[in-house]
Amino acid sequence: MSVHYDLHSHSLASDGSLSPAELVAAAHAGGVDVLALTDHDTTDGLAEAAHSACQLGLQLVPGVEISVSWQAQTIHVLGLGVDPACDELQTGLSGLREFRNWRAEEIGRRLARAGFPGCYEGARRLARGNIVGRTHFARHLVAEGHAPSARHVFKRFLVNNKPGYVTGDWASLEDALSWIDRAGGLAVVAHPARYRMTASKLRRLLYEFRECGGAGMEVISGSHTRDNINTMAALCRNQDMLASCGSDYHGPENPWIKLGQLPPLPAGCPPVWENERWPATVSTA
Numbered sequence: 001m002s003v004h005y006d007l008h009s010h011s012l013a014s015d016g017s018l019s020p021a022e023l024v025a026a027a028h029a030g031g032v033d034v035l036a037l038t039d040h041d042t043t044d045g046l047a048e049a050a051h052s053a054c055q056l057g058l059q060l061v062p063g064v065e066i067s068v069s070w071q072a073q074t075i076h077v078l079g080l081g082v083d084p085a086c087d088e089l090q091t092g093l094s095g096l097r098e099f100r101n102w103r104a105e106e107i108g109r110r111l112a113r114a115g116f117p118g119c120y121e122g123a124r125r126l127a128r129g130n131i132v133g134r135t136h137f138a139r140h141l142v143a144e145g146h147a148p149s150a151r152h153v154f155k156r157f158l159v160n161n162k163p164g165y166v167t168g169d170w171a172s173l174e175d176a177l178s179w180i181d182r183a184g185g186l187a188v189v190a191h192p193a194r195y196r197m198t199a200s201k202l203r204r205l206l207y208e209f210r211e212c213g214g215a216g217m218e219v220i221s222g223s224h225t226r227d228n229i230n231t232m233a234a235l236c237r238n239q240d241m242l243a244s245c246g247s248d249y250h251g252p253e254n255p256w257i258k259l260g261q262l263p264p265l266p267a268g269c270p271p272v273w274e275n276e277r278w279p280a281t282v283s284t285a
Contacts, residue, residue, distance in 0.1 A: 008246020
C-alpha cells in the first residue's frame, strides 16, 4: 500500500486561508497520509495541527518555510521535521517576522502613495495569524476590485518595479540551514523551478545549498509543470540530492492546487523520507 506525502502546506498562521486543524482535515479528506505544515517563518500553527492529526490518524511532519536572501534574490527553504522548541530556530524566525511586519507596513505606504490607500489595514484584517504577507494584500486588492485575481495583483503591484514592491532582507543561506540543523530537521529547497534564474545560477544555488548542509529539493511542486518536474528530477540526480514533493497548498481559493493529488517522484530520485534523519513519529508540537 502506497503512502501519500504532501510536504509543503500553509495555514492561517502565515498566508494560508484554513486554520491548522482545517488544513489537516482537508489533507486527510484528500487522501494524504503524511503532511508537513510549513508556514512562512513561523511554527505557530504546529500545536493545533498536531492535535488534529493525532485525532485523524494522519502523520504530521513539523515544518517551516524560511525566507532566504541569496545573491540579491529571495528563495525559500523548507525545514522538515524540525523541533519547534529549538531556541536557535525560534530566535532566527522572530527576526524574520520583525522584518515581515515592517515590510507589510511599507507595502501599505507605497501602495497608498500610488493611489491605493487602506491596503495595509485591509491586509491586516485578512491576516488572522500574526503575519501579514503579500498574499493578504493580493486578496484585499482583488476584493476592492483593483485586479481580477491574486496572480494579476502580483504582476501589477507586488513584483520588482511595481508600486508595492519591497526588497526582501531575509536570512542568509548559511543561517537558515544552521537553524534547521540545530532544530533536528532536513533542509529542502522549495519550488526551485519558480525562481527566475538561469540554469547555471540554479546549479550554483543547489551546490551552495548542499555545501551548507542542505539535504534535498522539491522535484514535485504545485507550481511545477511536467517539464519542470523532469528538469528538476535530472538536477536532483545530478546534484546527488534527496527529492521532496509538496503541493504548496494555501487554501481552496486556489482550486488548481489540491492536497493529496501529487504525481509520484520520478525514477532515480531518492525520497527525503528515506533519509535516516526523517522523523519516525508524529510530533505533538
